[in-house]
Amino acid sequence: MKIPILRLERILLVSIQVDLTDNDAMQFQSDLVEQVAEIEALGVAIDITALDVVDSYMARVINDTASMVRLLGAESVICGVQPFVALTLVEMGRDLLGADCAFNLGQGLEILRTRIATRGDTRLSEDENV
Amino acid sequence: MSTTAFQQVLHEQRSALLTAWINHVAALGDQHGSHEHALDALLRSLFDDILGILERQPTATLTLEHEESLTLALRQLVGEQARHGSSASTCVNVVLTLKHLVSAQLVTAAEVTLAEMSWLEQVFEQLTLLTVTAFVAIRERQITQQSLSLLELSTPVLRLWHRILLLPLVGVIDTVRARQITESLLEAIARYEARVTILDLTGVPVLDTSVAQHLMKTIDAARLLGTRVVMTGISPEGAQTLTKLGIRFADVISRATLRAGIAEALLLVGQQIAPLEGKRG
Numbered sequence: 372m373k374i375p376i377l378r379l380e381r382i383l384l385v386s387i388q389v390d391l392t393d394n395d396a397m398q399f400q401s402d403l404v405e406q407v408a409e410i411e412a413l414g415v416a417i418d419i420t421a422l423d424v425v426d427s428y429m430a431r432v433i434n435d436t437a438s439m440v441r442l443l444g445a446e447s448v449i450c451g452v453q454p455f456v457a458l459t460l461v462e463m464g465r466d467l468l469g470a471d472c473a474f475n476l477g478q479g480l481e482i483l484r485t486r487i488a489t490r491g492d493t494r495l496s497e498d499e500n501v
Numbered sequence: 502m503s504t505t506a507f508q509q510v511l512h513e514q515r516s517a518l519l520t521a522w523i524n525h526v527a528a529l530g531d532q533h534g535s536h537e538h539a540l541d542a543l544l545r546s547l548f549d550d551i552l553g554i555l556e557r558q559p560t561a562t563l564t565l566e567h568e569e570s571l572t573l574a575l576r577q578l579v580g581e582q583a584r585h586g587s588s589a590s591t592c593v594n595v596v597l598t599l600k601h602l603v604s605a606q607l608v609t610a611a612e613v614t615l616a617e618m619s620w621l622e623q624v625f626e627q628l629t630l631l632t633v634t635a636f637v638a639i640r641e642r643q644i645t646q647q648s649l650s651l652l653e654l655s656t657p658v659l660r661l662w663h664r665i666l667l668l669p670l671v672g673v674i675d676t677v678r679a680r681q682i683t684e685s686l687l688e689a690i691a692r693y694e695a696r697v698t699i700l701d702l703t704g705v706p707v708l709d710t711s712v713a714q715h716l717m718k719t720i721d722a723a724r725l726l727g728t729r730v731v732m733t734g735i736s737p738e739g740a741q742t743l744t745k746l747g748i749r750f751a752d753v754i755s756r757a758t759l760r761a762g763i764a765e766a767l768l769l770v771g772q773q774i775a776p777l778e779g780k781r782g
Binding site (some may be wrong): 400401404405407408411412438439440441442443444445478490491492 | 590636734735736737739740741743744745749755756757758760761763764765766767768769
């Protein structure tokens with residue numbers, strides 16, 4: 372199953388709603404990374420509100436994706452970790468979700484916007500677009 | 502010592518063989534007119550040396566390395582060919598053409614003993630070996646020269662702005678280059694008291710474990726001198742590889758393009774590129 376990547380100006384939104392097979396996960400990762408590089412995204416929000424179960428593999432995929440996105444110069448935030456999911460992840464190991472988390476998509480976007488506003492290249496693109 | 506049929510044939514057909522060989526070689530490499538004279542002289546001297554050896558009494562072991570004039574002529578010939586972009590097989594073919602010509606003469610013209618034929622084989626085997634060795638030696642010298650000049654050319658540290666340095670990395674990063682890069686970067690940071698260093702990786706084709714390790718060392722060393730590091734131009738594939746290898750660049754700002762990286766660096770030193778008053782648009 373292909374996961375849709377939504378574009379909100381220079382922020383990308385992804386919502387993972389079903390358990391991904393290994394192939395799907397890899398496909399999702401490379402799709403997102405390509406897209407980030409193509410539009411020079413400033414931020415990426417990965418929403419996992421709909422996931423009731425996150426195993427260690429899935430957690431690693433999400434975490435890796437967040438690091439890749441950061442390497443490509445975009446801020447990243449993970450939104451909507453369910454209480455039960457958080458509990459299991461902590462029990463499996465503390466570092467499983469090392470990226471920044473937000474309660475829901477709205478707060479995630481807020482975090483992204485604040486962080487983007489403090490960046491140097493936002494001002495640059497404003498100057499150039501004049 | 503009486504002359505055998507073998508030696509006699511070689512003696513009688515000498516000039517015919519030489520002309521045939523020179524013609525064949527010319528057809529082989531479609532040489533440019535200007536070099537033909539030098540090539541002719543080389544072939545002549547080589548021909549004399551080879552026939553000199555062929556006319557000798559066969560010995561069980563043969564090494565051609567002590568034949569100084571032959572070795573020299575062969576090296577020059579191979580050098581000439583290599584400079585004009587010929588492959589190793591073309592060079593060997595030059596030698597083998599002479600072998601075919603000689604053996605064709607021997608088979609048609611006279612009765613030749615098995616020992617003499619095997620002598621012919623032996624001489625040309627050694628010649629082939631010598632040719633290949635010479636070719637490889639010349640190529641290796643070229644490669645060494647090129648990598649040396651690449652090393653010198655490819656590690657400039659640019660002063661982009663007051664207290665901002667730019668280090669554009671191009672090409673493959675190996676241990677030697679990594680050390681040189683680190684050294685020249687640290688030197689520049691110290692000299693200009695840089696606050697920010699931009700590391701542009703757009704020109705690095707492959708990001709693997711060893712490259713990443715070298716980069717980490719460079720970045721760590723730079724940070725010890727009190728400069729922030731901004732990495733730019735990592736490709737999507739590069740980002741995936743680095744992450745899958747488990748490499749985390751902590752406390753390093755990463756930006757998609759050099760453009761964004763420069764803006765970030767300017768912000769870090771509190772500067773800005775702004776349009777001139779009244780000249781907008």
